[in-house]
Amino acid sequence: MNFIENISAFQNIIYIVSSILFITGIKMLGKEDTAVKGNFLSALAMFTAVAITLIDIVNPLLVIIGISIGAIIGSLIALKVKMTSIPEMVALFNGFGGLATFFIAWSEFYSIPDNTFQYVLVMITTYIGGVTFSGSIIAYGKLSEKLKIQKTSLITKFLTTIFYASLIYLLYAVFISKIFVPSFDFYTILLILTLLGGIGFVIPIGGGDMPVVISLLNSFSGIAAAFAGLLLLNNVLIVAGSLVGASGLILTIIMAKAMNRSIGNILFVGYASSSSGTKSEETGEVKPISVSDAYLILENSSSVLIIPGYGMAVAQAQHVVRELGELLEANGTEVKYGIHPVAGRMPGHMNVLLAEANVPYDVLVEPDDVNPTMDTVDVAVVIGANDVVNPSATEEPGSPIYGMPIIEVHNARTVFVLKRSMSSGFAGVQNPLFFKENTRMLFGDAKDSIGGLVSEFKD
Amino acid sequence: MNFIENISAFQNIIYIVSSILFITGIKMLGKEDTAVKGNFLSALAMFTAVAITLIDIVNPLLVIIGISIGAIIGSLIALKVKMTSIPEMVALFNGFGGLATFFIAWSEFYSIPDNTFQYVLVMITTYIGGVTFSGSIIAYGKLSEKLKIQKTSLITKFLTTIFYASLIYLLYAVFISKIFVPSFDFYTILLILTLLGGIGFVIPIGGGDMPVVISLLNSFSGIAAAFAGLLLLNNVLIVAGSLVGASGLILTIIMAKAMNRSIGNILFVGYASSSSGTKSEETGEVKPISVSDAYLILENSSSVLIIPGYGMAVAQAQHVVRELGELLEANGTEVKYGIHPVAGRMPGHMNVLLAEANVPYDVLVEPDDVNPTMDTVDVAVVIGANDVVNPSATEEPGSPIYGMPIIEVHNARTVFVLKRSMSSGFAGVQNPLFFKENTRMLFGDAKDSIGGLVSEFKD
């Protein structure tokens, strides 16, 4: 008995050490110079916590099997995944984290004594874990475009109703039912409602808003782990879970701010896309340009700003873009990349793609750094970006994106817009940039257009 | 019983709320815009914690008497103290904080059960509290110049020895004696040794190093409170104490960095002032200047940088300095104040003095901001500063202050140095600035010299 007590006191101290490592790790992960080390530190923290837990494990076979399967699947996914599919992968992993805590809470349901507080913790942990799991799976489906469902369809409406019902059931379980003895059937209903509720939570949210949802689910998966920590009286679960909860929350807020929308609006309202339909269409002349004309202008310019957007990811054009950048530099042109925080479909999307294509991160500049000197830029090359360069955000108080910070390319001397058509971007609003005096449209798939420019340069 | 348990659970929750308020308060106290609110929030946190503790107090009379006396004395000190005496006052208050925890630990000595861990906590808390108290009183004495004692005197050496002895006694008490039953006599010896040890800790440290010592004692007073919190199982004491501990530590580090010395060097070595005596004296011509000549130059300059130092505090010249600044501005001259982080005798000393004299804080600039553009400054007016403008710090690798960041006034077009003599500053090293081509010495008490300039301007 004394021996076991000693072990658990010792474990607790090691858990604290591991918690401090996690904290330091995530701190370092947030800075460019130390990010790799930070990730390593956090992995070390994980290893420490797991290792010290293993010393008095009851069922080693179970553990070996579980960890082995997990290690194989996890490593395979991590090594195989394409950088453009990172959003889906993050969604999936969020789901797994949620599922693990869901199972933990479920199992604890059979172990806890008749203590009402522990019972409440089981209910809440089950709920957060379950919603994170099923919600993440839906987010995964939407992002990988395996799942397409109308917001107005009957099934969506049904599931949304289930989501609200599940919330009410949880509140009932937490605040009222504890007066009675919790019964198995009661809990089974919660299990089912929770899983369906998670689906209902995410399904009505537009595909483009998925990055915000993923961040939020990331946060939830952390909170679920923290609650599991409360349930199991385990402080490293509490700390690590809280850190994830905080990090997810911050990313959610950053994204919402960069889109100038509230989180509530994103989750429960969505863009009022109908309003843009009734809006008077922008009139004016669109001036297309050919690849060879564009080449001539680029060749003679001394400073070029490249603004990538979702279209670059779709066209997988990051490698040719980097090539173009290098050719321009070899030609004596100063090249910078203007990266908008919500360009693409997940936070930092463009940074990851460009990093993958070997663009050094110190030529990437943020809107605040580039906007004040935009008038010194000879050519702004907009590659598959739309909303993030839409001047309505600063000029048209009625626009749905009004107030969103943008990269103000319309102040550059010349603007090239590379896209396939005149269709709008994610927010579904017209872009007056296309009709400006200094704008030229280079129609076509981004990879093809840039590829064309690259071969012109090489000739 | 159940009622009391409920009260204490409720108290604990309120303590947590109070802790969060403290954390937020100190966070806001660290930013210029929110500092006043932050202090208020922290006072609110204190009020909350005290109020909730009072609800089940046993001896109300004692409490009323104690708090009343404390409130009266504290308020009187706070309202009467001159801004130039803030360092002494902080030293005194640190001491009081330490003393309170010292008494707490002492009292708990009679209440704790025979639990070795609590016994260890009592020993440590007694020690930190006691050393903080007696050390602070010595620091107070040195700062207010009521206490003058030679570093090499016999009594200093004796007390220093006692300090080391007290440390050994503490280690013995913590690690070895707990095998035996703690006896009263044993503890009494600790009490005495601790108080003497605190004196011995501070007494050999040079008067000029007192600010670092005060910060450190500030940190100690926090740590002592945190340990008292461990002893009493009280989380708000732990959190608030830790915050103070952290804040004191950071200020200590900032000061040590700005002086380019290690904390160990400051506490246990001191400046090797003998080396500067043997150094070859700086040769060269010193060019004095009269008040009226200085006035003519100032009148015709378009940008002036004022660098205040310890001498301004001694001369109480901050008000005339502000007046001079205003007259210069009225004359169309751009006026800035270059504030070195360790100018004066406590961190932020110059900021407080100038604020007292109504100089707005946005004309105060830090060394890093002003050094790069120093060559555009027409006149740098050095008022009772010495070490913080000593070019040896950048030019003479052998100098004791080499490596310390300075305000590089020697790069200004003209430098006026206002001091009473050619004597050196706190660090005891010669200042080659006085012999530079572009330097003019305006000898005399700073208040008189500046006063003279002001009357010239007014005529």
Place this chain on the structure above:
Amino acid sequence: MEIYVLLGFVLILSIYLGLELISKVPSTLHTPLMSGANAISGIALVGALVLNSDTHLQEILALLAITFASINVFGGYLVTNRMLKMFKKK
């Protein structure tokens, strides 16, 4: 002192600390931070390891929890590392 109150306090402090530490993350690191956080949420593994397995159902639940949490841990750290390695200065 109630253990839950204290653990709840640790939770609050950690969230506060997390918010402070991460609030100024540059946008370059948003994606790696997300997947790094993902890996950390695999800490559920530690919880999964201490579950009772008195019944068959509990045994299965524990196995599943361990497996999914492990996927998170291994997948999360590896992919984050892969991503971070791509970031280079000039």
Place this chain on the structure above:
Amino acid sequence: MEIYVLLGFVLILSIYLGLELISKVPSTLHTPLMSGANAISGIALVGALVLNSDTHLQEILALLAITFASINVFGGYLVTNRMLKMFKKK
């Protein structure tokens, strides 16, 4: 779980948080921060209030602890406020 381990953990977390929060304080605020921290260390008052007073000695110790901590609290907050009020923007 040992209560002391947990409280020690709260202590470590708070110090970490404190270091993060204060690390970038501008030099203008060094002195007010110091005296503000001074006031906070008067939290010892809360500890002093819950002391036993079974013996006369303990009663005296409690009274003294309450008094000195109160000086810190009242003096510290007032002087900090006085100082901060002096800082003005142009």
